[in-house]
Amino acid sequence: MAILEEIKEALMAGNANKVREGVNKALEEGIAPTTIINDALIAAMNVVGIKFKNNEIYVPEVLVAARAMHAGMEVVKPMLAGDSLQEKGTMVIGTVKGDLHDIGKNLVIMMMEGAGFKVIDLGIDVPAEKFVQAVEEHKPQVVGMSALLTSTMMQMKKTIEALAAYRDRIKIIVGGAPVTQKFADEIGADGYAPDAASAVDKVKELLGIA
Ligand code: B12
Known part of the structure; x- marks a missing residue:
């Protein structure tokens, strides 16, 4: 299926238009939406992740690749019959209270979505109570917190304490x-x-799905 390779190449090059065109073409060829997502969009985003980790590419390239992935997802998502795409899990993520930095958090979101997770983004300056509410509402398997200021790092501790009652149901990951x-x-x-x-x-x- 050459078209899947074309989509992958376009995504890795950050060419959103080509990804969109490729996804449309693949759909016309009768390729299943889940195949397009898993074997082209997610597969390419995995490669992007590996290159980023190895310092072969940097933040701007990851951002354009992720944008291209989103462009492809927008085309293919409405085609999914019901919930046929098996999401790997749900993550709730936010930048902690007092902290307005979100570039890193947004990169984490893009990579997580690229890997097939559903991500609920609570945004920036998120107080502990809002994390708790989101856990109640969305029942995620993972909660992610980002902090870029030494002065806001302790908000992570506060949020973890606020989530004490849910610890048997969620894994908490922190970064920044x-x-x-x-x-x-x-x-x-x-x-x-x-x-x-x-x-x-x-x-x-953490979820045992490596
Ligand atoms: C961009 C930036 C800003 C922008 C933020 C724009 C935005 N939308 O995010 C603006 C201008 C708003 C800003 C404001 C401030 N900033 Co500022 N900012 C930065 C800067 C230059 C880059 C941060 C960044 O985006 N890096 C790129 C991303 C990709 O990296 P990252 O965030 O680390 O994320 C990666 C990892 O950490 C990890 N990660 C991140 N989150 C998570 C979450 C999870 C769950 C996981 C697993 C991983 C993970 O994955 C990411 C991708 O690989 C840094 C300096 C620096 N070089 O870090 C200062 C810096 C963070 N800022 C700083 C300061 C002091 C401020 C201000 C207080 C300045 C001021 N006097 O007004 C305000 C604070 C505002 C507030 N209340 O938050 C200081 C913090 C010092 C400290 N130790 O506390 C820094 C370090 C600059 C410095 N050297 O002094 N800032």
């Missing part, structure tokens, strides 16, 4: 430039990842 594995351990998070691609690996590991 000042966050370390040591800090994650200290505040009782289940996981930490230094970048967006590793975040996907860590979540899969």
Whole structure:
């Protein structure tokens, strides 16, 4: 199925128009929407993640690739009969209270979506109570928190404490430039990842779907 390869190439090159065209063509050829998502869009985003992790490409390239992936997803999603796409799980994510940085968080979201997860984005400046509400409402398997300021890192601890009643149902992963594995351990998070691609690996590991 050459068209799937074409979509992958276009996505990795960050060409949203070509991805959109390719997805339409693949649908015309009768290729199943789930095949297009899994074997072209997600497969290409996986490669992007690996290249990002290996410092072969940088943030801007990941952002354009992710945008191209979204363009393809927009075409193919309405074609999915019901819920035939098996989502790997649901993640609720936000930048903690007092913190307005969201570029890293958004990269994590794109990579997670690229890997087949449904992601609920709570945005920036998210207080602990809002995380709790979102867990109640969306019943995620994973909660992600981002912090870029040393002054907001302790909000992660506060949020983890607020989520105490749900810990048997959710895994909590934290990240952001000042966050370390040591800090994650200290505040009782289940996981930490230094970048967006590793975040996907860590979540899969935590959920046992590696
Ligand atoms: C862009 C930026 C801003 C932008 C933010 C725009 C936006 N929409 O995000 C603006 C201008 C708004 C801003 C404001 C401020 N900023 Co600022 N900002 C930055 C800057 C330059 C880049 C951050 C960034 O986007 N990096 C790129 C992304 C891709 O990297 P990342 O966020 O680390 O994310 C990666 C990983 O950490 C990880 N990750 C991130 N989140 C998560 C979550 C999970 C769950 C996981 C697993 C992984 C993960 O994956 C990501 C992708 O690989 C940094 C400096 C720097 N070099 O880091 C300063 C910096 C973070 N800012 C800083 C400061 C001080 C501020 C201000 C207080 C400045 C001021 N005096 O007004 C305000 C604070 C506003 C607030 N209340 O939040 C300081 C923080 C110092 C400190 N130690 O606390 C820094 C370090 C600059 C500095 N050297 O002084 N800032």
